[in-house]
Amino acid sequence: MSRVRIYVTYKPSVFDPQGATILDTIQTALGHQEVSQVTVGKFFDLTLPAANLDASVKEIAEKLLVNVNMETYRYEVLEEAE
């Protein structure tokens, strides 16, 4: 079985309120003024067979895991099937 990681982030055109809030807290509450940008994302690790991997990941991502209106995704193979 292979293990893949699907990264999901907001499209660049979409404002990331969570990232902005976290940045503000880092700068004010923690005093790390040197941090200039924060963006937040999520990822899904899936274990599935190597056969038809690309098609399966594409379907699962676009039909379930990703809001294609606001989000973009990419994936990488963490572990190849033996």
Place this chain on the structure above:
Amino acid sequence: MSRVRIYVTYKPSVFDPQGATILDTIQTALGHQEVSQVTVGKFFDLTLPAANLDASVKEIAEKLLVNVNMETYRYEVLEEAE
């Protein structure tokens, strides 16, 4: 400035209800019975100076971004400061 990515996941001992729910949906609603495991995580991309990078990331992660009771984290440098 450097860009780092902090990955946050549940500790292995902590049950991941979201991952279990997503797996069930993938197998039933999408019919992908071949998928055997799903885990969910989040990541934070920070832009900050290279100086004291390790100490800054450790403090920001452990004092703000990570619930150290239930979660574990690691980070990687995506881009080194020029």
